[in-house]
Amino acid sequence: MSFLSNINKTLKPNNSYNEIIVLDLFAGCGGLSLGFEAAGFKTIGYEMNKAASDTYNKNLSGICYNEKLTVGYKYPQADIIIGGPPCQPFSVRGIQKGIKDARDGFPIFIDAVKTVKPRIFMFENVRNLMYSHSWYLELILRNLKNLGYNITFECLNAVNYGVPQNRERLIVVGHKNNFSFPPKERKVVCVEDAIGDLMYTTPKDSKFLTKSQDEYIAKYEKASCCKIPRDLHPDRPARTLTCRNLAGATSDMHRVRLKDGRRRRLLHKEAARLQSFPDWFEFCGNETEKFNQIGNAVPPLLSYKIALAIKESYYNLCTQKISHSYSEQLTFLGGM
Template identity: 60%
Template sequence: MNYVAEINDKLKPTKNSIAIALDLFAGAGGLGLGFEANGFRTTGFEQESDYCLTYKHNLNANCLQVRLNVQTNYPDASIIIGGPPCQPFSVGGKQKGLRDSRDGFPAFISAVQQVKPELFLFENVRGMMYQNKWYLDEIVNELGSLGYIVEYKLFNMVNYGIPQNRKRIIVVGHKGGFEFPRPKNRKVTSGEALGELAMQIPHDAKFLTKSMDEYVARYEKASKCVRPRDLHLDKPSRTLTCRNLAGATGDMMRIRLVDGRRRRLTVREAARLQSFPDWFEFTGSETSQFNQIGNAVPPLFAYYLAASVRDYISNSKSRKSGAEIERLNASKLRPKQLSLFGVP
């Protein structure tokens, strides 16, 4: 199955309900879509109105437009997922950590403390493992104190069939037995992902002007760029971000046509590279749509994460059922054993 057929076939919300997942800082629903395609029922929590509308329009779920904080109340759920925003904590800064009101992690931790889910999971930038490792340790310790085994791993989405070199950290809290998804056997190029879209000229195509081309040339020379930062169709894309999708800068994502002209990516092309299916529609202005895509967890990667969570939930239920059977069997045997000692 080729890439486009795969994302359009796999990434469909289902009517099943293995478990309820609260999707905090939900964005446009990239993470939620992967979970809904695996049979989970999600509820999104997101403060941006465009993002929330996109979520509700495409998923079989509601999205509550709300700014999350430590006082927010939540319904019961088995799973908590999300992408909490993390302020850049520089060494020279105040380094308030979990006491910083600008940060999303106090709200996420409060949700876990309140709901007590069977498992929680969040995604964040790879910088948390490096310059902000002290803060990651603080978060892990706080969540671990709530009775969870907390594990994290750095993933490059390109190893999971996403046509993009995108490194992100995934942190999971569980009660034992969770396994991260294993890499897939093939890598997808941006050319395979875009297909016929790559060489088409949309009616609203935005081409780089002469002055923009000159700026890009100066930018690449100054940054000692060996290979122009155009989208190379024979390899996976570089990381999609809000800045290189929506911003008119030297870092802009762009396609070079056969006639030498370069044009900006369209919303649909960016969505393809981020593994959103073709039926998925974004709301809001073009800039808002680009930001929704750039901020999203690739839904196809979320699908594989959700499959691991689904297996964990299934195995957890089996373990609980086995323990309950043992308890009942023991209770049935107890009167006979006690009667041997003359106890009724």
């Protein structure tokens, strides 16, 4: 099955397990929720950006509330909590104010776990949280462990899970049973697999790099000792897609080199596919808002495979509880 057929078929909301409620905090446009809905869960999202919450509500089965979360927020009862607290305080591309950054969402996430008491939770963030801000990660994990959870975490690269993009993210799962991350996959999906039908086209809304931009990029690549131009290469996975290199006209922007030598900025559909969004998924907002939603998202295909692993852990825990309860009943009856 081709990459495009796979994501269009696999990544569709599936209500077969909709009795299990998943809260998605800092939900963005719903990349994480889409993976969980495709795995059969029911989602409820919370997102402060209006265009992103509109996108979520347009495409997913669950509802997304356009609200800014705070410590003490009253959530409905749920079985699982997921989310991506804003990564800007910890990103190598940012100022890295960390805990001092007003956008730090970890106190909110920890408070939600403490209040709702889900059976399992999961959050994702930039890999730099494991390095430059490792002391803060240790503090976060200590607080979550103190709430009675076992913690399993790993830095996953989306390219190892069928996504045509090198994208490393820290994934942390809190559970009360055993949990294992999905195994890496052998097949690497490349740019051509995802956008081969689009990357050499020039639709009416195409935007081309100017001569001065080409010259600026050439200076940037020379200064950074870049041996291979940072255009998209059809026989390789893409570089990490971010808000900055999608929405901004920067030296690092993602672009396609056409066969006539011109370079074109990515189309929204191309960027979305490289993030593993299916073609039926529609983004709301203006051009910049759409690119920002795509750049901020968790690749839905990666989310789907993590969701399947979480589902296995969830049902193993339920089975153990039922088995334990049954054993207690037998012990009680034997003592009568």
